[in-house]
Amino acid sequence: GKQQSPIDISPHVVTASAIEFHYKPTAAAIVDNGHTGQVNLAPGSSVEIDSVTCALVQFHTHTPCEHTIAGEHFPLEVHLVHKDAAGKLAVIGVLYEEGADTKALVPLYTKWPAKKEAESKLGKSVDPMALLPVNHSVYRYSGSLTTPPCSEGVVWNVMRRPMSETKQHLDSIATHYKNARSLQALGDRKVQ
Secondary structure, X not given: OOOOOOOEEOOOOOOOOOOEXXXXXXXXXXXXXXXXXXXXXXXXXEEEEOOEEEEEEEEEEEOOOOOEEOOEOOOEEEEEEEEEOOOOEEEEEEEEEEOOOOOOOHHHXXXXXXXXXXXXXXXXXXXXXXXXXXXXXXXXXXXXXXXXXXXXEEEEEEEOOOEEEOHHHHHHHHOOOOOOOOOOOOOOOOOO
């Protein structure tokens, strides 16, 4: 396809409409699905993007980051995966840099399952808002999944501002997988 992800994003004035977040702390379980650590979330959290409601299904990690900003790589990228009523996907990408401990990724560096495909319920609820920077502005573009089958039609929303996590915690997550797809050509697509 010609609308593949991830891409290198050139910084510019954002024209994407604001995302309305309707996240709440929820029960969750973590699974090592063979290519990443994925936290499956109970129903109840959603976003509205251009008046379309999309339910938050799960979040997972890529190390190092997949998207880059002006060629800058970050050690980690978190993808919050949403699905609308028609089954179309919208993903919010959050880039993480080395810095202060935000405690947002606790399940990923303390509860990673010992066996692949084994789901482990988390004792505490997970607040997806904790994964997001304070500034919610995003770069938006039409792209694809970054893992096979790399299906297109995904509405990508990459946060303009990064989050931070300690080097120790980032290294702990990275010990499991190096799972970043290489950058893809932007082609004639526009990034809002």
